[in-house]
Amino acid sequence: MSKPATxxxxxxxxxxxxxxxxxxxEAQGGWVLLxxxxxxxxxxxxxxxxxxxxxxxxxxxIVDDLAKVFAAPRERIYADVVNLLGSxxxxxxxxxx
Amino acid sequence: MIEGDHAxxxxxxLLAELTHRCPxxxxxxxxxxxxxxxxxxxxxxxxxxxxxxAAALGVLQVHLSGGEPAARRDLPEIVKAARxxxxxxxxxxxxxxxxxxxxxxxxxxxxxxxQVSIQDRDEASADYIAGYKGASARKLTIAREVVRIGLPLTxxxxxxxxxxxxxxxxxxxxxxxxxxxxxxxxxQYYGWAMKNRAALMPSRTQVEEAVRQVEMLxxxxxxxxxxxxxxxxxxxxxxxxxxxxxxxxxxxxxxxGKVLPCHAAEVIPGLEFWNVREHSLAQIWRNAPAFNAFRGxxxxxxxxxxxxxxxxxxxxxxxxxxxxxGDASAADPVCxxxxxxxxxxxxxxRRQDVPYNYRTT
Numbered sequence: 159m160s161k162p163a164t165x166x167x168x169x170x171x172x173x174x175x176x177x178x179x180x181x182x183x184e185a186q187g188g189w190v191l192l193x194x195x196x197x198x199x200x201x202x203x204x205x206x207x208x209x210x211x212x213x214x215x216x217x218x219x220i221v222d223d224l225a226k227v228f229a230a231p232r233e234r235i236y237a238d239v240v241n242l243l244g245s246x247x248x249x250x251x252x253x254x255x
Numbered sequence: 256m257i258e259g260d261h262a263x264x265x266x267x268x269l270l271a272e273l274t275h276r277c278p279x280x281x282x283x284x285x286x287x288x289x290x291x292x293x294x295x296x297x298x299x300x301x302x303x304x305x306x307x308x309a310a311a312l313g314v315l316q317v318h319l320s321g322g323e324p325a326a327r328r329d330l331p332e333i334v335k336a337a338r339x340x341x342x343x344x345x346x347x348x349x350x351x352x353x354x355x356x357x358x359x360x361x362x363x364x365x366x367x368x369x370q371v372s373i374q375d376r377d378e379a380s381a382d383y384i385a386g387y388k389g390a391s392a393r394k395l396t397i398a399r400e401v402v403r404i405g406l407p408l409t410x411x412x413x414x415x416x417x418x419x420x421x422x423x424x425x426x427x428x429x430x431x432x433x434x435x436x437x438x439x440x441x442x443q444y445y446g447w448a449m450k451n452r453a454a455l456m457p458s459r460t461q462v463e464e465a466v467r468q469v470e471m472l473x474x475x476x477x478x479x480x481x482x483x484x485x486x487x488x489x490x491x492x493x494x495x496x497x498x499x500x501x502x503x504x505x506x507x508x509x510x511x512g513k514v515l516p517c518h519a520a521e522v523i524p525g526l527e528f529w530n531v532r533e534h535s536l537a538q539i540w541r542n543a544p545a546f547n548a549f550r551g552x553x554x555x556x557x558x559x560x561x562x563x564x565x566x567x568x569x570x571x572x573x574x575x576x577x578x579x580x581g582d583a584s585a586a587d588p589v590c591x592x593x594x595x596x597x598x599x600x601x602x603x604x605r606r607q608d609v610p611y612n613y614r615t616t
Contacts (some may be wrong), residue, residue, distance in 0.1 A: 163477045177368045177407030177435075181341060185265040185313025192343040194368045194407055194436050195483075197267055197315050250481045252434040 162244025166217050166254060169241070171208060172243050173213030175253040185214055193251050207239055262551070263541050266314025266589030267462045268505040269342075270518065273301065273333065275510050278351045279325040280386030280613030281374070282451040283413055283442045285518055286322065288576040289615060291510040301330040301531065305334035305508060314595070317342045317437075331364045337532055338440035345370060347411075350397035351390055352435055355404075358397070362404055370409040370438070371398045372414035376424040380417060386613040395432070402433035409436040414465060414487075415455040416606070422468045430480050437480055439488035445519040445574055453607040462487045489603045494571025494587035495565065501573060503551035506540060514539045516546055519574040523583045549573050554584045557594040 166172065178193045180200060189209070190193070191202040192196070206228075210220045221239050225232045246252040275290035280328060295562035297305070306317060324330055325348055337344040344593050345368045346361065349584075354490040358369075372459055401408045410429035414422065422439060429437040441462070442448050442455050455463070468546060473482045488495050498505050498517045507515040512531040521528070527544040548554065552565060559570040571577070571587020579588040579602070580595040588595035 175407065175435075176405055179343070179367075181315065181343075183309070183313060183315060186267070186315065190315060190369070193316055194409055195318075195345060195370070195438075230360075248478050250478070 162241060162248050164244045164247035166240055166243055166247070167234055168218040169216050171213050171216055171234045172220075172247075173212040173255070174208065175251070175255050178251045183223065191251075193249075203238060205240060207242055211243070211252070213253070259558075260268070266309075266504055266506055267313070267499075268538060269306075269309045269314045269317045270505065270507040271305070271317055271320065271333075272507065272509050273302070273324045273330070274326050275321040275337055276326040276585050276616055277321055277349065277614070278326075278387060279349050279390060279542070281321070281384060281413070281447070281612075281616065282386075282611035282612040283448040283455055284613065285416060285443065285446050285448065286300040287446050287519075287521055288450070291324075291599065292469055293538070295303060295511040296327075297508075297510065297512045297531070299332040299336065302333050302514065303339075305531050305536060306337050306340045306342055309506075310342055312537050312540060315343060316345060318345045318347055320347040323349050323352055325349075326358065328359070331360045331601055334361050334364040334366050343367045347396075349385070349533055350392070351387070352392040352396050355400045358406070359402055359404060361407050364407065368403045368407050368409065370411050371401065371410045371411065372426070373425070375418040376421045376428055377418075382433075384417060384611075386611070387583070398432045398434070407436075408432065408434040409438055410434045411438050411440060411441055412548045413439040414457075416457045416461070419456075419457045419465050422465055423472060426472050426476065426480070426482065427528055438484035438485065439465075440485050441465075443485070443488070443579070445522065447612070448490070450612050451497070451577065453605050454608045454609050454611055456603055457487070458511075458606065459490050460601070462490045488572075488575075488589045489599055492591045493590055494568050494589045496568040497572035497575075497587070502546040503550070503569075506536075506546075514545075515545065516549075517574065517579065520545065523577050549584070556584055556586070558590075559586045562592065579616065 181190055181192055183190055187207045191198040191200045193213045221236045243252055274296055275286055293491050336343055344366050347370045350371045374384040378391045382388050414426045426437055444452050469484050503517050513528045529539045529543040559565050573583045575587050576585045577583040579598055586593040586597050
């Protein structure tokens with residue numbers, strides 16, 4: 159995967175805009191991200207990240223929380239989060255306040 | 256039929272053609288030449304049942320289309336029904352017939368996304384293409400209103416000889432309107448578009464320049480607007496994976512309730528389509544003869560049968576195979592491996608500046 163063009167700062171508050179939502183589908187085998195005229199399968203990590211993108215939490219707070227809950231190294235979580243959210247922002251599927 | 260059921264994947268998308276009525280006359284309309292009548296249209300409660308069955312089958316998104324879906328006064332009820340089943344609803348509209356008040360009602364009913372078609376950046380040209388004076392100005396008003404009330408907007412531009420030189424200003428317009436996405440869709444030649452092919456077909460040079468432009472604009476506007484392109488297949492070397500493979504990902508319900516594997520499928524003779532008035536959507540998806548006609552690979556002939564790309568493009572488009580090669584189970588003649596490929600190049604050369612055959616209702 160190439161690096162996203164959008165760079166998010168630690169105090170940015172990401173959220174899914176109207177028209178982009180997470181949903182669960184038994185028939186499709188789990189979580190999906192629904193967006194204008196497209197559908198993405200969402201793996202467990204993606205779901206954990208996106209459920210925290212409420213527009214209230216900062217990127218730093220989201221990373222801290224995930225590192226704590228999953229007892230994983232902060233740098234690795236940070237890289238995952240920045241990659242996922244950056245690539246969604248590139249596609250206009252994320253709002254950053 | 257348990258074994259068969261397992262082989263059939265769950266569909267992702269449903270194209271709901273709510274009506275064939277439309278105030279515009281676009282010469283590239285993908286509706287069939289024989290249109291369903293108003294008195295034969297499914298009512299809102301039938302659509303609600305279809306949406307419920309679709310969601311149970313695995314469908315995630317419903318595209319409310321037509322004709323012009325705003326021609327239906329019960330559109331809010333239909334949107335609400337889609338939302339209640341959890342389906343993601345996408346309104347595909349010309350904008351004509353919509354009012355700011357109607358848009359607000361649809362947003363409250365749970366509409367997820369709006370796609371507005373714009374025929375050209377040049378207003379006079381846009382109105383000429385649509386066959387409707389004043390269409391362009393009204394469309395722009397509605398597109399702005401979509402963004403103003405906080406719904407995500409896609410601008411759809413169908414590309415052909417009359418507007419192919421204005422892709423860059425079209426993308427600029429979409430940006431100025433506040434769209435999050437723009438679709439640059441080269442005409443696909445079925446239905447009315449096939450009838451108007453000579454008047455619509457661009458040259459190879461024009462198409463190659465258009466493809467370069469889109470690539471350049473994608474880089475320039477990354478992160479500001481998503482640019483999706485539907486490729487001009489008459490000049491391609493390999494066919495498109497039409498509808499993601501026959502009976503694999505999507506289904507299409509006509510205004511009168513007939514269920515098709517793709518919107519053009521009725522041109523193929525001998526296919527038996529089932530109707531939601533007589534069968535459940537699940538029965539139709541799994542067992543209707545039309546859906547099983549070109550599912551999997553058993554129907555394929557050479558060069559598709561042994562082709563390494565057969566699980567990527569599924570032999571291309573069945574309708575195009577029938578329309579150009581005269582055989583719905585032949586390779587899509589757009590493919591350079593097809594024995595009929597020379598016909599495609601020949602058809603693309605038959606360009607003629609003749610008046611449009613406007614779509615009539």
